[in-house]
Amino acid sequence: MRVAMIGHAFMGAAHSQAWRTAPRMFDLPLAPEMTVLVGRDEQRAQQAADQLGWADTETDWRRAVERDDVDLVDICTPGDTHCDIAVAALEAGKHVLCEKPLANTVEEAERMVAAAERAAADGVRTMVGFTYRRVPAVALARQLVRDGRLGEIRHVRAQYLQDWIVDPEAPLTWRLQKHLAGSGALGDIGAHAIDLAQHVLGDVLTELTGTTTTFVTERPLPPGDHGLDGDADTGRGPVTVDDAAAFVGRFAGGALGVFEATRFATGRKNALRLEVNGSQGSLAFDFEDMNVLEFLDATEAATTAGFRRILVTEEEHPWVEGWWPPGHGLGYEHGFSHQVVDLVTAIAEGRDPAPTFADGLQVQRVLAAVEASADSGRWAQVEA
Amino acid sequence: MRVAMIGHAFMGAAHSQAWRTAPRMFDLPLAPEMTVLVGRDEQRAQQAADQLGWADTETDWRRAVERDDVDLVDICTPGDTHCDIAVAALEAGKHVLCEKPLANTVEEAERMVAAAERAAADGVRTMVGFTYRRVPAVALARQLVRDGRLGEIRHVRAQYLQDWIVDPEAPLTWRLQKHLAGSGALGDIGAHAIDLAQHVLGDVLTELTGTTTTFVTERPLPPGDHGLDGDADTGRGPVTVDDAAAFVGRFAGGALGVFEATRFATGRKNALRLEVNGSQGSLAFDFEDMNVLEFLDATEAATTAGFRRILVTEEEHPWVEGWWPPGHGLGYEHGFSHQVVDLVTAIAEGRDPAPTFADGLQVQRVLAAVEASADSGRWAQVEA
Amino acid sequence: MRVAMIGHAFMGAAHSQAWRTAPRMFDLPLAPEMTVLVGRDEQRAQQAADQLGWADTETDWRRAVERDDVDLVDICTPGDTHCDIAVAALEAGKHVLCEKPLANTVEEAERMVAAAERAAADGVRTMVGFTYRRVPAVALARQLVRDGRLGEIRHVRAQYLQDWIVDPEAPLTWRLQKHLAGSGALGDIGAHAIDLAQHVLGDVLTELTGTTTTFVTERPLPPGDHGLDGDADTGRGPVTVDDAAAFVGRFAGGALGVFEATRFATGRKNALRLEVNGSQGSLAFDFEDMNVLEFLDATEAATTAGFRRILVTEEEHPWVEGWWPPGHGLGYEHGFSHQVVDLVTAIAEGRDPAPTFADGLQVQRVLAAVEASADSGRWAQVEA
Amino acid sequence: MRVAMIGHAFMGAAHSQAWRTAPRMFDLPLAPEMTVLVGRDEQRAQQAADQLGWADTETDWRRAVERDDVDLVDICTPGDTHCDIAVAALEAGKHVLCEKPLANTVEEAERMVAAAERAAADGVRTMVGFTYRRVPAVALARQLVRDGRLGEIRHVRAQYLQDWIVDPEAPLTWRLQKHLAGSGALGDIGAHAIDLAQHVLGDVLTELTGTTTTFVTERPLPPGDHGLDGDADTGRGPVTVDDAAAFVGRFAGGALGVFEATRFATGRKNALRLEVNGSQGSLAFDFEDMNVLEFLDATEAATTAGFRRILVTEEEHPWVEGWWPPGHGLGYEHGFSHQVVDLVTAIAEGRDPAPTFADGLQVQRVLAAVEASADSGRWAQVEA
Structure with missing residues (x-):
């Protein structure tokens, strides 16, 4: 389960801690790999990748979502970018975990759900990050x-x-x-x-x-x-x-x-x-x-x-x-680890995790x- | 400060405890006297008066509010009766303490405030029983x-x-x-x-x-x-x-x-x-x-x-x-004692207590x- | 149940509130009467009696415990006086409620228990004021x-x-x-x-x-x-x-x-x-x-x-x-009212209240x- | 800072989480490496190492504390083994972090402190795991x-x-x-x-x-x-x-x-x-x-x-x-990360962390x- 994470601020740090920790504390059916971190500024992205433990970096999310060595895209950016990234990732056949709120408008969210429904035919899964559920x-x-x-x-x-x-x-x-x-x-x-x-x-x-x-x-x-x-x-x-x-x-x-x-x-x-x-x-x-x-x-x-x-x-x-x-x-970040556990397990078992994009x-x-x-x-x- | 209390259920018990206790725990400028308790059923009113410590009873509130030996009318009845009792008491020149809500409608409350304003010319005071303030x-x-x-x-x-x-x-x-x-x-x-x-x-x-x-x-x-x-x-x-x-x-x-x-x-x-x-x-x-x-x-x-x-x-x-x-x-009833303290003090000092009927x-x-x-x-x- | 209360400081105020309130809020088998308050200083005792609601005063506790119109002695003084007052009251055939600790020494407490045991033969009851039990x-x-x-x-x-x-x-x-x-x-x-x-x-x-x-x-x-x-x-x-x-x-x-x-x-x-x-x-x-x-x-x-x-x-x-x-x-003083309820009820029913002097x-x-x-x-x- | 951890039960899991997390969330002057995990049963040790993220395993702690590629020994075993392991590690010139209580007896603890004092001459540091301080x-x-x-x-x-x-x-x-x-x-x-x-x-x-x-x-x-x-x-x-x-x-x-x-x-x-x-x-x-x-x-x-x-x-x-x-x-395990932060920092800065073996x-x-x-x-x- 090779992951690309877009964004590396507060949410990026929390998600990284979860990707790193969940497989150590839980028996996961698939081993997550922290493959690539995406940030617009190359130097800051590299610094973040080193600090947070990602193997590689990209500065353009479009490249990241299309990489062959990426199975799942984890969107940790501000809301105005969610729709474009998620739709592109889904069209590229990647599973998507997207931070909340799903989008900045209902219209964007609807486009994301439509993309998720299309991708679902190929077994692609979506999840929105309402971590407090966990x-x-x-x-x-x-x-x-x-x-x-x-x-x-x-x-x-x-x-x-x-x-x-x-x-x-x-x-x-x-x-x-x-x-x-x-x-x-x-x-x-x-x-x-x-x-x-x-x-x-x-x-x-x-x-x-x-x-x-x-x-x-x-x-x-x-x-x-x-x-x-x-x-x-x-x-x-x-x-x-x-x-x-x-x-x-x-x-x-x-x-x-x-x-x-x-x-x-x-x-x-x-x-x-x-x-x-x-x-x-x-x-x-x-x-x-x-x-x-x-x-x-x-x-x-x-x-x-x-x-x-x-x-x-x-x-x-x-x-x-x-x-x-x-x-x-x-503590606070444990909910993110539980999110990884449930997302990875659902993907491995071929079923939708909750909450899906439709819930978002x-x-x-x-x-x-x-x-x-x-x-x-x-x-x-x-x-x- | 001779008091007539109309009603002797839950609120009547709380008010009685306050009339009885306030002068014992505080230095009041006027000594309250528990003159008459009013209840529609004669026997039950007498029983309540004995239990709660009132000197006399009446079964008709109209008689009570007109008694010469009453200075203040304390209304502890359901809301539909507040207006009639309060207006009558004010017209009889008695100070009035009325349980909340002041009335069942704005129109009734307005009539009560109008009566209070007329009576105020003669130094008559009104108060509504929002005891939690105290x-x-x-x-x-x-x-x-x-x-x-x-x-x-x-x-x-x-x-x-x-x-x-x-x-x-x-x-x-x-x-x-x-x-x-x-x-x-x-x-x-x-x-x-x-x-x-x-x-x-x-x-x-x-x-x-x-x-x-x-x-x-x-x-x-x-x-x-x-x-x-x-x-x-x-x-x-x-x-x-x-x-x-x-x-x-x-x-x-x-x-x-x-x-x-x-x-x-x-x-x-x-x-x-x-x-x-x-x-x-x-x-x-x-x-x-x-x-x-x-x-x-x-x-x-x-x-x-x-x-x-x-x-x-x-x-x-x-x-x-x-x-x-x-x-x-x-405890709960202490607020009622404080209400008595402040009401009696305001009357003695010739000023309005708070909250007045206008506040109600x-x-x-x-x-x-x-x-x-x-x-x-x-x-x-x-x-x- | 005519009561003499010795002492009128903090404990005297709390006991007075209880003697005054208990019969109003509970059905008691005997009606307490606040007969006499005892204080060494005549003027201060009179002031306290007026404030707290006692009918009469004495300046010498010895006189109070022997009065014919007293059935129960309520001791609210410092610990060094408990033994003498309690023993005298018991010998005079009065029920005794004594503040805690029962005495300043085990020896005094033993003398009080001995006096209580002698008096018990005549149906005299003792209680020590561990009000927090109530x-x-x-x-x-x-x-x-x-x-x-x-x-x-x-x-x-x-x-x-x-x-x-x-x-x-x-x-x-x-x-x-x-x-x-x-x-x-x-x-x-x-x-x-x-x-x-x-x-x-x-x-x-x-x-x-x-x-x-x-x-x-x-x-x-x-x-x-x-x-x-x-x-x-x-x-x-x-x-x-x-x-x-x-x-x-x-x-x-x-x-x-x-x-x-x-x-x-x-x-x-x-x-x-x-x-x-x-x-x-x-x-x-x-x-x-x-x-x-x-x-x-x-x-x-x-x-x-x-x-x-x-x-x-x-x-x-x-x-x-x-x-x-x-x-x-x-609130705090309610325990004292409960103490009065239980003491008066026990006396009326001819049994020992708890805690007795022996418990003290x-x-x-x-x-x-x-x-x-x-x-x-x-x-x-x-x-x- | 290459670490050997002895023991892999509850404390081993908590320490592993800390070694893994501290360098990701804090800027450490030295990068910890999770070099070797020690457990008596080879299979269970290997399983634990895989799960918790250690590079290698040993079944004999004596071998581990003498390995050239180990700088610090982290003792997570029951108290009866603390003394022998710590003394051997200190004599081998390794820094030691030891779980509490330091030992099972004062005599053992004294031997450990003596060993720590000898090793201190060579810049070797000791710490005892009273993590609640952190x-x-x-x-x-x-x-x-x-x-x-x-x-x-x-x-x-x-x-x-x-x-x-x-x-x-x-x-x-x-x-x-x-x-x-x-x-x-x-x-x-x-x-x-x-x-x-x-x-x-x-x-x-x-x-x-x-x-x-x-x-x-x-x-x-x-x-x-x-x-x-x-x-x-x-x-x-x-x-x-x-x-x-x-x-x-x-x-x-x-x-x-x-x-x-x-x-x-x-x-x-x-x-x-x-x-x-x-x-x-x-x-x-x-x-x-x-x-x-x-x-x-x-x-x-x-x-x-x-x-x-x-x-x-x-x-x-x-x-x-x-x-x-x-x-x-x-949460609970964060104290262990703070312990790693402070231990690693003290070692890098050439001073004793607290609490030392002497405190233990x-x-x-x-x-x-x-x-x-x-x-x-x-x-x-x-x-x-």
């Missing part, structure tokens, strides 16, 4: 809902709270301009919250009403050329994406959902939080305490019922057997509905 | 915001989560029919969440979009006559109020608010929760841990910044000096906006 | 252990952590000199930790090894005469009790106990904490979060086992039915063993 | 104490709580027999608690009193030959080490310490917990929530003071810069004092 505590949450331990689901509260641009003088990045990032907190982290909630429930949002907000509309340009819009004289450029998004939505199965994503929740660093209330039980999760799932079983006697703090580090828990004894917590498109449609509702001031339907 | 941790939150410790407020998350009717066979009560209760979770507990958020911010909601839901639309009638609609043959009646409400709103000062009130949050017993994120700090409160306020001061060095778990039991904290040493927590009306208008938005599927403005 | 969460803990939910008990961790004299210039009080207080943290708060652990386990400590420490050996004298030793010239006096105590002990049933009591645990205000580990389950309690009991049921599947945060506010929980709905927490003596013997071990540097046996 | 939250704790943020240290509470042998039918392992493991919970996990407390304080225990206990004295033998004592007929063997240990101790600087280590704390999986109380502040840490340090700054105003929940994932925190953005937590010996002496006190029933001095 935190063991989240997988346990999914399992409890699927097993009926929560009964009928009534409420979902999902939030993704960060604070890295609270300071109005924090500089612009590609994540703060629409032509590069598609949207702001909504697509970057709200997409995770949406996927997480839908995944744990095994249900989809059908309609919603909400808003997006930009608290700081102009920021200093960073040094160097990053393709950012701005005024070279003032050294400042516009923030063209949302800083925060919030909406109320309804799930197909009748649950009421309340969602929020923001980069202005001072003191919350990476608080991807989920609460689910069902007729027979409830769940609560916060990524800032990622090895814990809180679970309330309402079928217990009132005298001793209470939210249980389950330390999700038992060998019976998903993926944990590959790691350490109980109580020896996992569905999330994209929820994002589009949020923007539509924010624009119209009315409820928006999520396209089915 | 939890010391909440008062401290208010103080920190007012002192600028949070900077510019960006986000509010306010929830009031209960679970007492998760069971679809839990019987009907007056709280589940619109003609008696006005609304469901929205007015009963959502009103607290709204008042809490607006109070802590010192700001008001201006517009919002959201929805209300009724998960269980029919329930068994309880034994006895409670003025409930229903079918005597089937022994069942309709739930005519919301089980849950959720909305996204904007504050005058620019903050984005996300609100939720529900009686279907399995395992959450009385979780009135508030989170506030500002440019310089954040707050978190949960009434289920009522002696604690979490506070993040973002002006601290990143190395040692973190949410502080402030145990709000120091003598420097609001009202605590009247009670016990540090770490000796207060403003909350009523937010409730009305939620219902309007739920009906129209659009944003609704909060009447100013 | 926090609902603690009573639930006791119940779970008694019901075998924890299996065989292996470990107990009990701590009582405060911080009110961390400042070396905090003034002397009667609690810091041996002739008045008997011991320091050990007797004042360690006694609570010992009683709590033994009560929850239903077991007793048999032997132990440990130490006591005094971190600050001299402090400023406070203004006024309080019977304190010290040097009027320097305005300073010696601390003659322990600031902290710690010991390891064995229970009769085989459990290993680790105990600690201190007034130097900076930031811990009233952290009476207990952890119990048994072969089938575990418990954790912290008075700073007094409405919660954590319970781990190890007979559950590993996948979903975890410490449950039980909010001990359900009507099924001990004493809660007298108060508020679920999730409406209780047993705790005193544990305290004596700690001091003996601290002196000898060896294990000390707890006298049976 | 959890960022622990390093921050150390830093706060060293910076004087806690003032004078009064109290330490250190516990290491596990529950993996609560079941009396859990089988014997080498960790439960003295000739292999030296001691039980005391040496295996108590050693970590002792090192942690001494490290954070920058102080040492001087004397202590305590006890050890074995709750289950006989267990089933596991299948296969593991060098365990037992009765082949009954299939059972004796537990010859402690299940739990507890002691009270004094630090050189005057702090009072309370320590506990147990494998019978049902529900606690890997709860290495530390609390420190000083005259100006306090700390609390629990490895089950390893990315968090709680810190109380008592110099703050009482109104807003409280334990801060510091999420120790900022780039300003020790080692975090090598990993992910704020809020993206680290000091902990061994504390362990010996606990056993001496448990035997004699008296206080035992810790050899200086």
Whole structure:
């Protein structure tokens, strides 16, 4: 399983750690090879390849996706490039793992899904990188809902709270301009919250009403050329994406959902939080305490019922057997290793991994509905 | 300060405990006297008066509010009666403390405010019972915001989560029919969440979009006559109020608010929760841990910044000096004692206590906006 | 049930609140009457009686315990006076409720128990004020252990952590000199930790090894005469009790106990904490979060086992039915009301309340063993 | 920096992950090479080497430590072998990293330190694997104490709580027999608690009193030959080490310490917990929530003071810069990577890493004092 990874920033480092680690801690049916890393700047790409452990480099992703010695393309670049790279890779017959959100627009995502469907005929697989699904505590949450331990689901509260641009003088990045990032907190982290909630429930949002907000509309340009819009004289450029998004939505199965994503929740660093209330039980999760799932079983006697703090580090828990004894917590990057395990296993077994590009498109449609509702001031339907 | 209390159920017990306790633990400028308790059933009223410590009883609230030996009327009845009692009491020149929500409709609330304004000319005072304002941790939150410790407020998350009717066979009560209760979770507990958020911010909601839901639309009638609609043959009646409400709103000062009130949050017993994120700090409160306020001061060095778990039991904290040493927590009913302290003190000092009927009306208008938005599927403005 | 209360400081206020409240919130078989308050200073006693709600005052406790219109003597004074007052009251045929620790020495406690045994022949009852037993969460803990939910008990961790004299210039009080207080943290708060652990386990400590420490050996004298030793010239006096105590002990049933009591645990205000580990389950309690009991049921599947945060506010929980709905927490003083309920009920039913003076003596013997071990540097046996 | 790793069980996997990861996430002055893995069984050693990423294998550690292509020996075997391997490696001029506890007896540890001192003349370095020192939250704790943020240290509470042998039918392992493991919970996990407390304080225990206990004295033998004592007929063997240990101790600087280590704390999986109380502040840490340090700054105003929940994932925190953005937590094995970083850096810079074998010996002496006190029933001095 020879891999080409496009991009080598934060996500590239996390993916590399996973490609390197998964085969050491798990028995994989196929051995991943870290064949080629792609970066536009030759020197920086070489440096990254040396640091992260890739055998070769390319500066043009088009060359990489066509190499004969590449079986799988791992896309870790900003959202505006996902569509072109993925479609080209699929057409070249490569499996594709693509970071989220799948694309910057529904239209792009649809093109990617169409390409994935065409390639599927030849046994080519696609996956979108909603890695939080592969935190063991989240997988346990999914399992409890699927097993009926929560009964009928009534409420979902999902939030993704960060604070890295609270300071109005924090500089612009590609994540703060629409032509590069598609949207702001909504697509970057709200997409995770949406996927997480839908995944744990095994249900989809059908309609919603909400808003997006930009608290700081102009920021200093960073040094160097990053393709950012701005005024070279003032050294400042516009923030063209949302800083925060919030909406109320309804799930197909009748649950009421309340969602929020923001980069202005001072003191919350990476608080991807989920609460689910069902007729027979409830769940609560916060990524800032990622090895814990809180679970309330309402079928217990009132005298001793209470939210249980389950330390999700038992060998019976998903993926944990590959790691350490109980109580020896996992970290952020372990979800990426689990993603590699599941992707490689699915490919070896000739079946689709989850979430596929089609799942990524569905999330994209929820994002589009949020923007539509924010624009119209009315409820928006999520396209089915 | 001779008091007549109308109603003697849950709220009557809490108010009685406060009238009895406040003068013992605090130095009050006027000594409250528990003069007369009013209940429709003579025997049950007498029993309640004996149990709760009231000197006399009446079965007709009209007689009570006109008694010469009554200075203040304390209304602890269901919402459909608030307006008539309050207006009559005010016209009789009595101070009025009225449970929340102020009324079942904006129109009633407006009539109450008009009566309050007329009576004010004679030094008559009104107060609405948003007692959660008088939890010391909440008062401290208010103080920190007012002192600028949070900077510019960006986000509010306010929830009031209960679970007492998760069971679809839990019987009907007056709280589940619109003609008696006005609304469901929205007015009963959502009103607290709204008042809490607006109070802590010192700001008001201006517009919002959201929805209300009724998960269980029919329930068994309880034994006895409670003025409930229903079918005597089937022994069942309709739930005519919301089980849950959720909305996204904007504050005058620019903050984005996300609100939720529900009686279907399995395992959450009385979780009135508030989170506030500002440019310089954040707050978190949960009434289920009522002696604690979490506070993040973002002006601290990143190395040692973190949410502080402030145990709000120091003598420097609001009202605590009247009670016990540090770490000796207060309970639910203490907020009612603080309400008595502040009400009696304001009356003695010839000034309005807070929150007044006008404040109650403003909350009523937010409730009305939620219902309007739920009906129209659009944003609704909060009447100013 | 006419009551004389001796002492009117912190404990007097807490007891008064309980005598006043218990009959209002619970159905008591006998109505307590707050007959007489005793204080050495006539004016201050009168002021306290007015504030706290006592009908009459005395300045000499000897007169009070002999009054015909007194049925029960409630001792809220420093430890050096307990023995004389209690013995006199018992000899006068009065029921006695005595604050903890029962006495300043084992010898005094033995005299009190002897007097209690003599009086018992005439139906006179005694109780010692280990009120933390009557926090609902603690009573639930006791119940779970008694019901075998924890299996065989292996470990107990009990701590009582405060911080009110961390400042070396905090003034002397009667609690810091041996002739008045008997011991320091050990007797004042360690006694609570010992009683709590033994009560929850239903077991007793048999032997132990440990130490006591005094971190600050001299402090400023406070203004006024309080019977304190010290040097009027320097305005300073010696601390003659322990600031902290710690010991390891064995229970009769085989459990290993680790105990600690201190007034130097900076930031811990009233952290009476207990952890119990048994072969089938575990418990954790912290008075700073007094409405919660954590319970781990190890007979559950590993996948979903975890410490449950039980909010001990359900009507099924001990004493809660007298108060508020679920999730409406209780405070520090509620344990005192529960103490009144149980004491009055036991007297009315002609049986001994718990804990009796004999239980208080047993705790005193544990305290004596700690001091003996601290002196000898060896294990000390707890006298049976 | 060519490494030979002896042993390939749990610790071998953790060390391998660190050797593999550290150079990818950090800039190391020397590149580690995973040269040879040593295991007694050839086939299993080869399998482990393939899985974990080692280039070669040996079945005899003596050959490995003498190989010319080995610069550093990493000892991951049971305690009874540490001394022989380490001494031989040091005599062969290899740097040595040795798992904790350093040895099974003080005498062995002394021999190891003597060998280390001899080898030091040639620039050979030693380190003992107290990896918990390298959890960022622990390093921050150390830093706060060293910076004087806690003032004078009064109290330490250190516990290491596990529950993996609560079941009396859990089988014997080498960790439960003295000739292999030296001691039980005391040496295996108590050693970590002792090192942690001494490290954070920058102080040492001087004397202590305590006890050890074995709750289950006989267990089933596991299948296969593991060098365990037992009765082949009954299939059972004796537990010859402690299940739990507890002691009270004094630090050189005057702090009072309370320590506990147990494998019978049902529900606690890997709860290495530390609390420190000083005259100006306090700390609390629990490895089950390893990315968090709680810190109380008592110099703050009482109104807003409280334990801060510091999420120790900022780039300003020790080692975090090598990993992910704020809020993206680290896991158990990251401490091992940090150990590699610091060991390799120290070797490259020609200075001793910490903790050295001498530090390991000091902990061994504390362990010996606990056993001496448990035997004699008296206080035992810790050899200086």
